[in-house]
Structure formats: C-alpha cells, structure tokens
Amino acid sequence: MTDTDHTPLAEQASPRAIPDAAMAITDTKQAVMGRHLELAREVAEQVGRSLDVVRTAQDLADVLVPAFGDLAAVDLARSVFDGNEPPKRLGGGDLHLRNAALAPTTAVWPAGIKHGNAVPPLSDHPLLRSSQHGRTVVYGRDDIVALLGGPQVAEYLLPKDVHAVMVAPLYARGLTLGTIVVWRTGRSDPFAEDEADLMKQIASRGALAIDNARRYTREHRAAVALQQSLLPPATTDTPAAETAGVYLPAGGGADISGDWYDAIALPSLRLALVAGDVVGHGMAASATMGRLRAAIQTLADLELEPDELLTRISDLVQRLAAEAPADNHDIVGATCLYAVYDPITRRCAMASAGHPPPILLRPDGTTEAIEISPGPPLSLSGMPYETTTIDLEPGSILALYTDGLIDRGADDIDDGLPQLTHALAASRRPDNPDRPLDETGRALLADLVDEARRDDATLLLARTRAIPAEDTAHREIPSDPAAVCEAREWAMRQLTTWGLDDLLFTTELIISELVTNAIRYGRPPVELRLIRHNVLICEVTDSSSTQPRLRRARTTDEGGRGLFLVARLGARWGCRHSQNRKTIWSEQIIECPH
Structure with missing residues (x-):
C-alpha cells in the first residue's frame, strides 16, 4: 500500500493548468484592451464633429458614460466659451472654470453640480497641482473631501456613493482648457493604472476637438464683428426718408458673408439706397463687401447717375478679381442695386447689377415688384446698365433685399418674390400705418427666413417723405x-x-x-x-x-x-x-x- 499523497490540491495541478491560467489572464487583458480600443474609436468618431464648444464637450462626456465611468463632467475655463485663451493659473482658489457638460444628463446630480455652474474654489492640494502640470490624477474619497474643503462642502458637491474620481486636464496647443472629471460609484471597480493612460489619450483628443471649436468660435466672432462694423447704422432718419436695415447671417449665425445694405445722405436732401451681395462666405467676402461699400459711398458723393455708378463699381470688382490669387478669380463678384430718391421731385432713379428688384408698398396698401432692367453682375463687363425712374408718394415703403430672403431652394425659388411681396403688404396694419420700420423688418425676416437658411439675408426698408412745395x-x-x-x-x-x-x-x-x-x-x-x-x-x-x-x-x-x-x-x-x-x-x- 502506497503512502497517501498529502500534497495540497493547488500543488497537485497538472502541468497543463499553468498555461491555462496564463491564457485566461491573457484573454482578460485582451478583452480589456479591446474595450479600451473600442472606447478610443468611439471618442475619435463621436467627438469633434461639431464646432460648437459646448456641443463638443457634451459629446466627450457622453462617450465616457457608461463605458468608462458612472458619471462624467467636462469643466472649461470661462474664457473658452467665448473663444478666448484660458488664463494660466496654478494652485487652489477660484480656477475660473464653468461646467460645460454632464453625463448622463438624466442622472440625479448633487445640488452643487449643475450645467453651466461655476466650479467652486478648491484647496491647494498636491494632487491638484499634479493635474495642473498635465498629469491624469485619481482621487480617493478622502482626497476629494480634502480638495473640496471639508465634509459639508463635499456632501453638497459629490455624487452619491462615489468612491473614486479621475481628473484629466484638457491640454492642447500649449493651453489648459479645462478638465474631464469621471466618477465611479457604488460597486464599480476602482480605476486601474492602464485606465489612467487611456484617459490621458482621450483627454488629449478631446482637448484638440474643444480647442478647434474654441478657435472657430473666436474666428467667427471676429468675422461677425467685422461684418457688423462694416454695416451702417440699423436705422437712419433723413429729410428724404426714414430707413431700417436688418441683417441675418446664414445658418442661424454659424456663417457670415458679404451681404450689405446702406442709406447714404446726399446733397439737396436726396438719399441713396443700396443693397448688395458679394460672392462667397467668410472673412474674404466681408472684406470685399467693406471695400465695395466704401467705394460706393465715395462715388455717391460724386452724385453720379445710378447706371454710371454701377459701371465704375463693376470696373473696381474686375480689378479686385485680377488682384486675387489665380484660383480665386472666379469667386470675386457681387450683385448690387443702387437707388437715389429725391424728396423734392418725389422721384426715385435706380439701376441693378444682377440684383433682385425692389418691392414698393404704397400708402394705400398695394404692393408691386418694380420692373427694372437688371444689368450683369459686377464681376462681368461688356453690357451696359440701365436707369429706371419711378414716382413715389410720401409714405411709400421701398424694400431692398438680397436673394437670401427669397431663395427657398431649387424647388420653390420662383415663389420667394411673391411671398416677400405678400408679406410686405400684410405687414401694413390699418390701425398702425406708422409702425416702426425696424419692427416691420424684424417681423418680415422672422416670417420668411428659417434657421437652416443657406445664405445671408439682408433687408432695407425706406419710408419716403416729401419736401413741401x-x-x-x-x-x-x-x-x-x-x-x-x-x-x-x-x-x-x-x-x-x-x-x-x-x-x-x-x-x-x-x-x-x-x-x-x-x-x-x-x-x-x-x-x-x-x-x-x-x-x-x-x-x-x-x-x-x-x-x-x-x-x-x-x-x-x-x-x-x-x-x-x-x-x-x-x-x-x-x-x-x-x-x-x-x-x-x-x-x-x-x-x-x-
């Protein structure tokens, strides 16, 4: 009878048990790596599709929950929301951060955490300093309480059952834009070391997307400011007429171009009215618009006839096209309508360079699109412009506009002008015939222009007056x-x-x-x-x-x-x-x- 083997069961395992265990560990690591790669792919696909700072931050927070944590927040420097660079600051205190995104939005967040709220001052904690130097930091609950300044503040700001928080700085192009904060609560696993490395990669990609949105916001604000500075005052009051102009950029403010209007007081109490539309979008179109507006004002002071003025402006546009880079010659151009109203003779002379005709609303409420012979757009030459003269009663409203107000797309572009004509007639209230023109203009644009418009919309209204005999x-x-x-x-x-x-x-x-x-x-x-x-x-x-x-x-x-x-x-x-x-x-x- 052989002795009984008292070796422990773990030591009695067959030689095949060791490779099997190693394979199980390898499979686990591969599964984790697969999840990490999948999360990185989701971040690459989902974050950065928008050029809106808040939307980009929300996309980043949404990707992280529940794949990486139970709750997530993105806090950004307050200046980033406006497109400006964030301040450089180390240590505790007020970090000038504001919440940009929370995920999931349906979660029950603590009273101190709300979308858009300012991040409260923080203690000068060593881990905070580490985060400010670009490191991804994991906080335990005790660290969080110390960072927030005590249990009472922590209760006001910490989600329920939180046991670990990972904070990663959003660092891009030398700027710290804010932070990503991910919480794990309840029975969730603690953060692992390799997850900190993954978060660092996610934060880097997210920061680049947010910074792209920030830079776009800055450039867009500058372009809009340029456009607005190049436009005349919204309202004018002259002996010839009172005017009101309204300008709306394309896409609900997401894009700007070279549409403009103008009301230029001329000698002998006359008034020049202008509406124009430069080809293209962006800063280049706005700059071209500014040059054309300045040129028209100068030529208007020379008191040229409308057809002659457009001829000279057309020559200018052709010179601008010749000065443009070779690949941009075909995109330098514009349309323009120029009209001069004389309150003594009560006559209005006008000429068009490929521009839609003005609409007349008479004091009796009847409307019509003025029959005008349009010449070629300002980028073309070889065809003359023709001046059309009409008589205007005092109290008439003349509407000049750009095609963004009547262009509804390929299916119904021909319906735009009748719709504008009808809307202008409907805007005249029998109980309020002297309704302010700026109010009328805003109402017309609200009725006729949707948020998804593809082009700028500009409207200039002029209510005519007459000098007594x-x-x-x-x-x-x-x-x-x-x-x-x-x-x-x-x-x-x-x-x-x-x-x-x-x-x-x-x-x-x-x-x-x-x-x-x-x-x-x-x-x-x-x-x-x-x-x-x-x-x-x-x-x-x-x-x-x-x-x-x-x-x-x-x-x-x-x-x-x-x-x-x-x-x-x-x-x-x-x-x-x-x-x-x-x-x-x-x-x-x-x-x-x-």
Whole structure:
C-alpha cells in the first residue's frame, strides 16, 4: 500500500493548468484592451464633429458614460466659451472654470453640480497641482473631501456613493482648457493604472476637438464683428426718408458673408439706397463687401447717375478679381442695386447689377415688384446698365433685399418674390400705418427666413417723405449778365418770406457768383432753385458739362475767387452731373429751422 499523497490540491495541478491560467489572464487583458480600443474609436468618431464648444464637450462626456465611468463632467475655463485663451493659473482658489457638460444628463446630480455652474474654489492640494502640470490624477474619497474643503462642502458637491474620481486636464496647443472629471460609484471597480493612460489619450483628443471649436468660435466672432462694423447704422432718419436695415447671417449665425445694405445722405436732401451681395462666405467676402461699400459711398458723393455708378463699381470688382490669387478669380463678384430718391421731385432713379428688384408698398396698401432692367453682375463687363425712374408718394415703403430672403431652394425659388411681396403688404396694419420700420423688418425676416437658411439675408426698408412745395422756389435765369441782379433780388425776397434775414448777405454773394459763372461759362438754359429745410440750399443749373474747379487766386489776379468765396461762405458746396446738365449747389446752416 502506497503512502497517501498529502500534497495540497493547488500543488497537485497538472502541468497543463499553468498555461491555462496564463491564457485566461491573457484573454482578460485582451478583452480589456479591446474595450479600451473600442472606447478610443468611439471618442475619435463621436467627438469633434461639431464646432460648437459646448456641443463638443457634451459629446466627450457622453462617450465616457457608461463605458468608462458612472458619471462624467467636462469643466472649461470661462474664457473658452467665448473663444478666448484660458488664463494660466496654478494652485487652489477660484480656477475660473464653468461646467460645460454632464453625463448622463438624466442622472440625479448633487445640488452643487449643475450645467453651466461655476466650479467652486478648491484647496491647494498636491494632487491638484499634479493635474495642473498635465498629469491624469485619481482621487480617493478622502482626497476629494480634502480638495473640496471639508465634509459639508463635499456632501453638497459629490455624487452619491462615489468612491473614486479621475481628473484629466484638457491640454492642447500649449493651453489648459479645462478638465474631464469621471466618477465611479457604488460597486464599480476602482480605476486601474492602464485606465489612467487611456484617459490621458482621450483627454488629449478631446482637448484638440474643444480647442478647434474654441478657435472657430473666436474666428467667427471676429468675422461677425467685422461684418457688423462694416454695416451702417440699423436705422437712419433723413429729410428724404426714414430707413431700417436688418441683417441675418446664414445658418442661424454659424456663417457670415458679404451681404450689405446702406442709406447714404446726399446733397439737396436726396438719399441713396443700396443693397448688395458679394460672392462667397467668410472673412474674404466681408472684406470685399467693406471695400465695395466704401467705394460706393465715395462715388455717391460724386452724385453720379445710378447706371454710371454701377459701371465704375463693376470696373473696381474686375480689378479686385485680377488682384486675387489665380484660383480665386472666379469667386470675386457681387450683385448690387443702387437707388437715389429725391424728396423734392418725389422721384426715385435706380439701376441693378444682377440684383433682385425692389418691392414698393404704397400708402394705400398695394404692393408691386418694380420692373427694372437688371444689368450683369459686377464681376462681368461688356453690357451696359440701365436707369429706371419711378414716382413715389410720401409714405411709400421701398424694400431692398438680397436673394437670401427669397431663395427657398431649387424647388420653390420662383415663389420667394411673391411671398416677400405678400408679406410686405400684410405687414401694413390699418390701425398702425406708422409702425416702426425696424419692427416691420424684424417681423418680415422672422416670417420668411428659417434657421437652416443657406445664405445671408439682408433687408432695407425706406419710408419716403416729401419736401413741401412752399419750401422750394425756382426761377429761370436769362442768359444775360444783367440777369444776375434780378436773380439776387428775387432770392432776397424769397429769403425774407421764409424769415431767413440772417442769411441775406451771404446768400446774395453766393448767388451772384454761381449765376455769374453759369451765364459766363455755361450754356442756357440757366435755372436757380432755393430749398429750405434744416439747411438753405442754393442750386444753379446750366446745360454745360464743364466741371467747376476751386483754385487759389494769386494776389494780382482780377478773378478766380468765386468758388473760393462760395466754399468759405457756405457749410459745403459741390457739383453733380445729369444727362447734358450740371448743377452747382451750396448749403448754409439755418440756426433756427422752421
């Protein structure tokens, strides 16, 4: 009988038991590695799809729960939300962090943790310093209580049954944007060492996505600020009309481009109205828009006819295209509508460079799209522009806009203009015919433009006015030097009737010089017109196209001081040309206008 083997069972295992155990451990590690790889893949696929900072932070938190922890939060520096760089700070205290995301959002979070809340001041804990130096740190419950400043604060801020917290800094391009915080509660396993390495990789990828969103936010804010700074005031109030402009960027503010509007006060109480649309999007389109707007304002001051102004602007756009890089020549272009309204004649002259026609809302409530002959867009040449002139009643509303307001897509683009025309008619309330234009403009855009629009939308509304007939006076001047004296006497009587006795002397000198020059150097017929508003305007028109020139006469010269005197006696003066005619005008300030 053999002795009984008293060797322990573990020591009696067959030689095959050792490899089997090793294989089991290897399988476990492979399973863990597989889960880690799957989580890393999820982060790569799910995080960074949006260029919104908060949305990116939420995507990051959602990926981590429940795959990595029971609860997760992403806290970001307050400046990151606005696209700015975070401050560099070490140690405890107020870290200027604010919660950007919580996961799961349906969890019962402690009272002190809410989306958007500021992270409370923290104690200067060694583990906090480690995290601020870029390390992924795991806190036990006692460490958390010490970091938060005591049990009472911890109870207010800690999720229920938490036993471990992992904190990873969001570090990208030399900036610490915030932190990822992952909690494990209840019976969840503690964090393992390899999980800290995985979290470091996840935080690195998440930080890069958040920083991309931050940089986009910064650039977008700069582009919007540029666009807004290049646009005129939203409302204007002139003798010719009151105006209100509304601009909405594409995609609910996600994109900007080169749409613009303008209301430019011109001499003789006239008003220029502009709507334009530059090809493309982004900063380049906004910069081009700014250049075109400045050029149109300059040319408007020269008082060119609408067709001639668009011709010169088209030449400018072609030069800009020639200056652009070779691969961008075809994307430099614009459409534009330019109109000039005269409140004395109550006529509006307009020309279009490939731009949609304006819409007229009459005082009686009827509307129509103005029939206008559009010329080519400003990027093209070879075709002339044509001026269309219409009569406008006082109280009429003229609407200029860009195609983002009427373009609904390929299926119903032809319906956009009738819809805008109908909406403009419906905006006129019989009980409130003088409804503020800015309120009307906002209501129209709210009704016609959705958040998913593909293009900017711009609308300019102008409610016209008229100068009363009793505030203007007109006289034809014979082509005879002796008529200068008669013109002076007529003008003096008119100023006395208007109660402008304090302007008699200066006006007499101005009229003498302007009428004398028109008779001597111009061609008949010669006309004199006086206009009274907040300024006194003296206009002399003749049929010559000769441009007057201001010069400084020498001491021994017997003449050449006429326009110099006009310039010194009045607030400003100028000259405008129309077909076969020119008008020289002078303005004087009326101290106490009627």
